[in-house]
Amino acid sequence: SSILKIDIAEGITAIGDSAFYRCDAVTELSIPSTLISFGSNHFWRSPHLAKITVASDNPNYTVVDDVLFTKDMTELVLYTPMKAASEYTVPASVDTIDMWAFTSNSALEKLSIPAGTVSIDQNAFHACSKLSTIEIDPQNPNYSSVGAVLFDRSMSTLIRYPDWATTKSYVIPESVTAISDSAFFRSQLSHVTLSKGITSLSRQAFGWSDYLDSVTFSDQLAELNYGAFYYSSLAQPMDCRNVTSIESCVFYGTDLPSIVLSDKLTQIGWGAFNSCDMLTDIYYIGTPESWAATTIQGGNDPLLNANIHYIDTTKLHSITLTEPDGCTVSLSCPILAEGLTVTVYASFDEPGYDIDTINVDGVDIDGRSFTITKDHKVRVTKKKLYNTEIGGSCGAGVYWALTDNQRVLHIYGNGNMKNCDSLWPQYAEDIEKIIISPGVQSIGNGVFQGSRGWFSNVTTVILPESATIKPYAFSGCAHLADVYYLGSPESWDALKITDDNWPLTSATIHYLTAAGHCGDGVFWALERDGLLRVFGSGAVDDCSAADAVVPWADYADQITAVCIESGVTNVPAGTFSGCENLVSASVAPGVAADGAFKGCDLKMQSQIVALSQNEVRLRLAIAENTAVCAVIYDENGKMLACRYFAAGDAREADAVLTSVLAAGRVKLFTMDAQAAPSAPALAIEIPADGGAG
Numbered sequence: 166s167s168i169l170k171i172d173i174a175e176g177i178t179a180i181g182d183s184a185f186y187r188c189d190a191v192t193e194l195s196i197p198s199t200l201i202s203f204g205s206n207h208f209w210r211s212p213h214l215a216k217i218t219v220a221s222d223n224p225n226y227t228v229v230d231d232v233l234f235t236k237d238m239t240e241l242v243l244y245t246p247m248k249a250a251s252e253y254t255v256p257a258s259v260d261t262i263d264m265w266a267f268t269s270n271s272a273l274e275k276l277s278i279p280a281g282t283v284s285i286d287q288n289a290f291h292a293c294s295k296l297s298t299i300e301i302d303p304q305n306p307n308y309s310s311v312g313a314v315l316f317d318r319s320m321s322t323l324i325r326y327p328d329w330a331t332t333k334s335y336v337i338p339e340s341v342t343a344i345s346d347s348a349f350f351r352s353q354l355s356h357v358t359l360s361k362g363i364t365s366l367s368r369q370a371f372g373w374s375d376y377l378d379s380v381t382f383s384d385q386l387a388e389l390n391y392g393a394f395y396y397s398s399l400a401q402p403m404d405c406r407n408v409t410s411i412e413s414c415v416f417y418g419t420d421l422p423s424i425v426l427s428d429k430l431t432q433i434g435w436g437a438f439n440s441c442d443m444l445t446d447i448y449y450i451g452t453p454e455s456w457a458a459t460t461i462q463g464g465n466d467p468l469l470n471a472n473i474h475y476i477d478t479t480k481l482h483s484i485t486l487t488e489p490d491g492c493t494v495s496l497s498c499p500i501l502a503e504g505l506t507v508t509v510y511a512s513f514d515e516p517g518y519d520i521d522t523i524n525v526d527g528v529d530i531d532g533r534s535f536t537i538t539k540d541h542k543v544r545v546t547k548k549k550l551y552n553t554e555i556g557g558s559c560g561a562g563v564y565w566a567l568t569d570n571q572r573v574l575h576i577y578g579n580g581n582m583k584n585c586d587s588l589w590p591q592y593a594e595d596i597e598k599i600i601i602s603p604g605v606q607s608i609g610n611g612v613f614q615g616s617r618g619w620f621s622n623v624t625t626v627i628l629p630e631s632a633t634i635k636p637y638a639f640s641g642c643a644h645l646a647d648v649y650y651l652g653s654p655e656s657w658d659a660l661k662i663t664d665d666n667w668p669l670t671s672a673t674i675h676y677l678t679a680a681g682h683c684g685d686g687v688f689w690a691l692e693r694d695g696l697l698r699v700f701g702s703g704a705v706d707d708c709s710a711a712d713a714v715v716p717w718a719d720y721a722d723q724i725t726a727v728c729i730e731s732g733v734t735n736v737p738a739g740t741f742s743g744c745e746n747l748v749s750a751s752v753a754p755g756v757a758a759d760g761a762f763k764g765c766d767l768k769m770q771s772q773i774v775a776l777s778q779n780e781v782r783l784r785l786a787i788a789e790n791t792a793v794c795a796v797i798y799d800e801n802g803k804m805l806a807c808r809y810f811a812a813g814d815a816r817e818a819d820a821v822l823t824s825v826l827a828a829g830r831v832k833l834f835t836m837d838a839q840a841a842p843s844a845p846a847l848a849i850e851i852p853a854d855g856g857a858g
Contacts, residue, residue: 173197175220180204185211192247196233198222208243209265209291215247234259246270251295255279262289271295280304285315287325287347294329311338328352337363344370351375355512355558359383366393373397375585378512378558379495382407389415391434398583400443400561401510404499405430406450411437413462420583420609422561423448425476425499428455436464442610442635443581447473448500476502482537487544491515494545497561501537508534508562510580511545516556517566519578521548533562533579551575551686552703559588559612563605568686569702569732571595577602584610584635593620593641598700600688603629603651603680608638615641625649626669627680627690630656634666642668649690649698651677678723683716687733691717695725695746704735715740722746729756736761 170193171185179202185191186206192213196203198220208214219228227236231245238258246269254277255262264286267273271294278285280302290296290313299310309316313327322343326335334356337344342362349357349371357371358381365388371377372395379401380394387407392414399419405411406427413434416424420443428451438444444467449456453475461468480503488494488511497508510533511520524544525535535541556566562580565588567573574589574596576582582605589596593615601608608628613620614637623642628634630652639645645668650657654676662669680690687701697717699705708715717724724744729736731753738760741747748768752758762770768791 169193171195173200175199178202180207182206189213192216194218196220196223196226198224201225203242205264207265208246209268209288212246212269212271212292214245217243217245229256241266244270244273248272251275253277255282257281260284262286264288265291267291267293267296269293274298275300278302278305278308280306283307285324287345290325290327290329292329293327296327296329316341323348326352326354330354334358336360343367346370347372349374349377352377356380359386361385364388366390368392369395371397371399374399375588378561379403388412391415392417394419394421398585400558400581400583401495402497402499402561406500413437414439416441418584419443420560420581420585422446422581423471423497423499425450427451430459432460433462433465433468435462437462438468439464439466441467442584443607444468444471447471448476448498448502448505449473450476450478450500474502474505476500478502480504483540484537485540485542487542489545489547492518492545492547494543495561497534498537503537503539506534506536508579509543509545510562511547512558513547513564515554516564517549517551517553518547519550519564521546549685550577550682553686555592557588559583559585560609565589567592567596569598572597573702573732574599575602576600576605576608579604579606581605581607582609582612585612588612594622596620597622598625598627599623599642600627600701601629601632603631605629605632607633608635610635611637611640613639613641619643626672627651627677627688629680634660634662634669636663637665639666639668645669645672647675648672649675649677649680649692651680651690679717679720681716689717691720691724695723697724697727697744698730699727699733699736700730702732702734705733705737705740707737709737709739715743718743726750727762729753729758729761731755739763741765 168188168191171191172195175197176199177197178199182204183206184204185208187210189210190213191211193216194214196219200223217228217231217233219226225236227234231248233243234241238256240261240263241255241259242263244267248270249272251272252275253273257279259282261284262282266289268291273293274295275298276296277300283306285308296313299313299315301308301310307318309318309320313330315324316322317324320338320340322345323337323341324345326349328351331353333354335354336358337360339360341360344363344367346368350369351373353376355376355378361383363383364385368390369392372392374397377397377399382404384407387409389408389411391412394416395414396418399421402423403421404425406425407429409429409431411433413436415437417436418440421441422443423446425448482501482503484501486494491514493512495510497510498505509523522529523533526542551566551568553566553568556564559565560580560582563578563582566575571592572595620641621643624644624646626645627649648669657674676693678691678693683689683699684703684705686703687705690698721743722745725746725748727741727747727750729752733756736756736758740761742764744765747765750762750767751771
């Protein structure tokens, strides 16, 4: 990654394949007169390559307008990734476009290919982030295109779907009867509908498709070839009732939760369901005897360990769905048989939404699942949880949203997260806090691992007791300081967190009694020592109406201290009036909280009014017969300094801090004014970096 220029010396005649692979920073390439073979697969990870020079007397290669060709101009070898043109026409002499030829160019929008170009490598246009149009000459005997999707001349074979396209869904044209191997490799699609004429899914057709949730099959699809969905993030149930053959590694490493199979199926190849950790249910149209007669090769333990439901097709029912605009409802059961339990999922056109209510036959149900007893009518409504334009799905029924200038990542919904680390790589370094809501049942393998973006600024994680934690889930959060866990020490220990999630075990664990929403993008968390934290981005809901109830009402008598963190904009008057045991409060700078503590018998209230590397300036309001002790600790909990404030009226006071502030913490303790400062009672904690106010 530190190589900026590659100068191939005179005398070198050949360069092997992949010789310069992962030279991420290279900007220049110089080719001598003696080079006659350049190999392939060199610069598909070199987005900064801007200049190519070739010795004028080289008999095999030439450069024209920053594009590398063979000397006779029949083969286009490499289009410079940094070439700034928005349009390009391939010369009429070119009959071959090489592998990775246009890779990683971020300026090209339209590419014109002549009639004489009869060979185009399937990966020629990998990661051309703006390429929206590939225009094929109508006289070309081998190729045609729609947008940037490449087909054969008759549009009966889909050769390559653009991996750079950000469209979420795609319907394959009805003319298509075949898909080339790896046609959708690493695509960003979340849903694909196959045409009716496709009877066989090619090798690795959807391999490594990190965003893929579901694929709709036609009744004619019979064969799934090697690795068709290999390591894709497939997270929705699959209906394969007409499939007769599943070859090796078809669903290897996917997040597939359930699948419909039938007695038409004769064989399942080695590892077809290997590493399908989410697979729980098999719905089999057939008898136990026909299932036992199916040839199942090794490496399919997740399939063999799943619950098998034998389906009586004489007892199938229908479900009529009513869904709000901008919402698509799906069901966990791909087949609707009497007696089965079905879970309702939804996907949303805009980020920040979740299911609000699920009404089955006129009755709102608790939770998201119900048992099929007849034909049902299901009505779903949605609700907006976060005001954001950044978010999406990260599993069946699980969603993500970024708020607070991309500093806070919310994971919410009901279900399992995908095993995938490519959902938010471009935001990874901005994220400071990860909030995972109750209802999320598992945190996927490697989701915050960092192989596609380091989560180096994450300092706080909030975890529900409902979630299990998979390997390497948080291994990229190297600076994680605090974990707020909605559960007991016993349930935390029961998670048996392994060394690959070392940031979790190295952080300070705070055990929560309860937590939840208290506004649009605002949350509350009650620690077991009585400290209520209010955090997020936005205003706390106004609960002053006669029929309104604050969300922590059931725990009000347990609240002894309140910390309102930065990011919260407004706390209405009387918000904490029901907290009879509240004795101390801290408000971050910029938070409007006038009257929020009306009716509370506070002994101390503080607000940061200035914060720098060397000092924190607090405004303290200290009740009569009460004193406050400010204690400064280092990151290991060792006390560095202490300052004592006597009782009195509101004031500004400087806590005693020097350069240790960046690595330390300030804790404020209240005590009886007559007590010794060395014996305080815990009231509140203020991180010294000011992030929580």
